[in-house]
Amino acid sequence: MARQRPDGPFRWRTNCVRPVAPPFRRPPRLNLQQVATRSKGAPVSIGNSPEDDRPSPDDRPSPYDDEEFESVGSVLKQARVAAGMTVExxxxxxxxxxSIVHAIEKDDFSRCGGDVYARGHIRTIARAVGTDPAPLLERYDGEHGGRPEPTAAAPLFEAERIRPEPRRPNWTVAMVAAIVVVIGFVGFTLFNGGESGSGSKDPVAEGTPTSGKPAPKPTPSKPADPKPDPADSAIAGAPKDKVTVMVSAPEGRSWISAKDHNGRLLFDGLLEKGQTKTFTDKQQVDLVLGDAGAIKLYVNGEEVEDEFEPGQVERLSYTKGDSGDDPQVG
Structure with a gap:
């Protein structure tokens, strides 16, 4: 810098040399293939030949690389929400x-068990939510290596004919049959010889006089003890401090129900013909008879003289002071 005299007080004039900038050079233009290849980290050659500008088959853009193209799981989820359905x-x-529906909506097909099952689940879920499964299956095949090829069935071979072996004679059965015949012949011979020996002694037996003692008279056998009547057993076994009700079905079956004074169910079921049920309580027994005409009642040791009609339903209550003639009709 050259310093000069000031023209006025405290004024200096300086000569500054400005640096000259290099000329601006515009960078070369890159085509789409070169930009995509450079973004992946591979070396790029910037050339003007048609072969360099032509994209290779591996670098061609895929229709599924578009971010706006939704995945299979997102399409199914949106269709389900639009249909107003839950995953359950x-x-x-x-x-x-x-769990599999949740996984498919997240594009996780590992739980499906293979491509065949995954395609089947996609088709089924798409039809359930009301969307077309065809584009979804095409999308899935494009992402997972294409549609699986059907496996050829194994050839069928005609089974060899089994030649029947010639049957051999069963000598064991023949020997057993021969032994049985011999034993039968020997037994028959011995039996006939014994009968001829006993026949020669018959005339001697006929000539012997019989003894004068009369034959003993057969003693009459005692009659069997008759079976106890249910009424007698009810009378004998009825306690005095409780109410005892015995229900019997001598002529037919009937449905019955019995409860104690607290309402606790003692029995509820079908009483078959010939069966007997006994109910005991400290205060009261309530009965419901489905077919009162087929039932005999014994209350506190006494038979109830009823006039129930067949098929008649009766509701009865008995206490420990009741007899067979004074039931409380419920």
Missing amino acids: EVSSETRVRV
């Missing part, structure tokens, strides 16, 4: 477990 409702309708 979809699972109940499609028979697909809830």
Whole structure:
């Protein structure tokens, strides 16, 4: 810098040299293939030949790389929400477990058990939520290596004919039959010889006089003890300090119900023909007879003289002071 005299007081003039900037150079333009390749970290050659500008098959953009293209799981989830269905409702309708439905909506097909089952689940869920499964299956095949090829069935081979072996004679059965015949012949011979020996002694037996003692008279056998009457057993076994009701079905079956004074159920069921039930309580027994005409009642040791008609339903109550003639009709 050169310093000069000031023209006025405290004024100096300086000559400054400004640096000259290099000329601006515009960077070369890159095509789409070169930009995509450079973003991946691979070396890029900037050339003007048509072969360099032509994208390779591996670098061609895929229709599924578009961010606006929704995944299979998101499409199914949006369709389910639009249909107003929950995951549990979809699972109940499609028979697909809830955890698998959640996984598919998150594009996790590892729980499906393979591509075949995954495609089946996608098709079933899409139909349940009211969307077309065809584009979803195409999307799934494009992301998972295409549709699985059907496996050829194993060839069927005609089974060899089994030649029947010639049957051999069963000598064991023949020997057993021969032994049985020999034993039978020997036994028959011995039996006939014994009868001829006993026949020669018959005339001697006929000539012997019989003894004069008369034959003893047969003693009459005692009659069997008759079976005890249910009424007698009810009378003998009835306690005095309780109410005892015995229900019998001598002529037919009937439904009966019995409760104690607290309302606790003692019996509720069918009383078959010939069966007997006895109910005891400290205060009161309540009965319901479905077919009163087929029932015999014994209350506190006394038979109830009823006039119930067949098929008649009766509600009766008995206490420990009642007899067979004074029931309390419920």
